[in-house]
Amino acid sequence: PPLGDSDDLLIGEWAIAIGNPFGYLLADRNPSVTVGVISALGRDVRPESGAGQQQVWSNMIQTDAAINPGNSGGPLVNARGEVIGVNAFIFSGGGGGSIGLGFAIPIDRLKRVLGDIVEFGEIRRPWTGIHVTTPPVRNGVPPRGVRVVRVDPGSPAERAGFQPGDLIVATNGRPLRTSLEWEGRLLDLPSGEAVDVEVEREGRSFRLELIPADDPLRRASRISTPFGAELVVVTPTIASHLGLRSPTGLLVAELSLDSPLRRTPIGVGDALLALGDHRLDTADDVEVLIETLGSGRPFVLYFEHEGAVRRYCYRMLC
CATH class of the missing domain: 2.30.42.10 (PDZ domain)
Incomplete structure (x- = not known):
């Protein structure tokens, strides 16, 4: 099937998960499909992987199309039959089956990773030189943006004009909420591609052009x-x-x-x-x-x- 564009997804549009759940029990290699909708976008989640698991999956697609054991690695497609993600994992509430909380890796990330492997033989991780933190919740109001705590010398961020204390509120017009969201967006950026970053500093709002480089x-x-x-x-x-x-x-x-x-x-x-x-x-x-x-x-x-x-x-x- 053709590859779609995960940046163009809308919450509520159809989503179809393809795979072979429990195929080892059915003695049947034919795939099956489940149907649902896109429940949410840009999710930062921790898979249910046992005590002490610190891994975070950033910027994931959430769907209520049933994803069961054996579906992981299969495509998530839209109503046009375009692949929009790769089924990754579920939250099962301890039951082992789908309860309507499935997550898929956005296809745009996969396209970038595959492009790196084909061209360079490895995954090139973009480097900005910005170290950020999520501001604390104040008076019950969720934080807005991420705070720059350090800028590496000689980094793309230093060349772009970032300073410690800056508040990054949006990238390419998309609002930022947490440091995990910031890291997730970096994962989907190829090195050398400019990013429009909206910054607030000492009461002023302005934009900086950030061009990530190789690590x-x-x-x-x-x-x-x-x-x-x-x-x-x-x-x-x-x-x-x-x-x-x-x-x-x-x-x-x-x-x-x-x-x-x-x-x-x-x-x-x-x-x-x-x-x-x-x-x-x-x-x-x-x-x-x-x-x-x-x-x-x-x-x-x-x-x-x-x-x-x-x-x-x-x-x-x-």
């Missing part, structure tokens, strides 16, 4: 090591993007399954800061690190983990 970590060169670690030289932009306290260092971007670093407190996302009194700031310092770790001599390695500087001592007391 700075994706653009950064990785340095392979004999001990199974992929390292990236930390820059102020990368540090601000990741929330690192140190503006320099060597970021652990990846660890192989058999890397000896997995037997230490150091993990992916940590920044190696110094080897003894030798700072680790540049690609040349990787050679010092490789030589020391391979020598078997005692050493102290300082690293940043979750905002705190820690140390790992090898064959010596600290």
